[in-house]
Amino acid sequence: MSIWKRLLLASAVTAAVTVLLSVMPQLDGRTQGTDVAVFRPAPVKRLSTGNLVDSMIGLQLQLQLKKVAWKQAVLSVDLAIDGKGNNTRAWMEDMERLLYLAFVQTDNVSRVLVRFVQQDVSVEGTGAGPRVVAATDIRRTDKWLAFELSKLGEANPFSNAVWRQRLRFSFSGQDGNPHAASPGEIGPSS
Structure with missing residues (x-):
């Protein structure tokens, strides 16, 4: 297999994975149209200069x-x-x-x-x-x-x-x- 064919195959696989990852959240109906928290707020138990x-x-x-x-x-x-x-x-x-x-x-x-x-x-x-x-x-x-x-x-x-x-x-x-x-x-x- 020539180098160009390998490069074309790697590019095609990368594009397919990228499309699949961007479509997956759309398939889950629970999160459609809503904001999802990335971090969970931790309740403050002890006050400090850090929080x-x-x-x-x-x-x-x-x-x-x-x-x-x-x-x-x-x-x-x-x-x-x-x-x-x-x-x-x-x-x-x-x-x-x-x-x-x-x-x-x-x-x-x-x-x-x-x-x-x-x-x-x-x-x-x-x-x-x-x-x-x-x-x-x-x-x-x-x-x-x-x-x-x-x-x-x-x-x-x-x-x-x-x-x-x-x-x-x-x-x-x-x-x-x-x-x-x-x-x-x-x-x-x-």
Whole structure:
């Protein structure tokens, strides 16, 4: 057999295998017209610097993440309230998602610190950082987490002292001094 015949035979076999492999998925009716995951998402059991970004993105929060830190079993998160200053429901729903990740899905988070921040309009463009409007401090040892976590999305710590105490919720006014504020006071400055 000459070299040209061998080369032609190898090319024909290669073409046939290529066509066969490209037609095979079409023969299986289960996957037709649907996306198929290539990787299976692994549930997060332990939070680490290696999976922190993926875990935060996976939460699909309504508020924008400004800063996330993980240090010695403490998860610290800064959420931007710009444009959602009066939407306490969005604040609490995002907090519920964060706490669910930290205290239900994982077993190595002992404390979650959340700061709600907003760009200070008076110093915007001057290089000054965002202004902390409110902050929370929730610990794994808090007893209410076992029974009330699912109700957090509907809570209003501005008007409910029980939730304010559970979340260790503190507010800061326009002057920067801590005080109890109403959601209207926290909205963007005019």
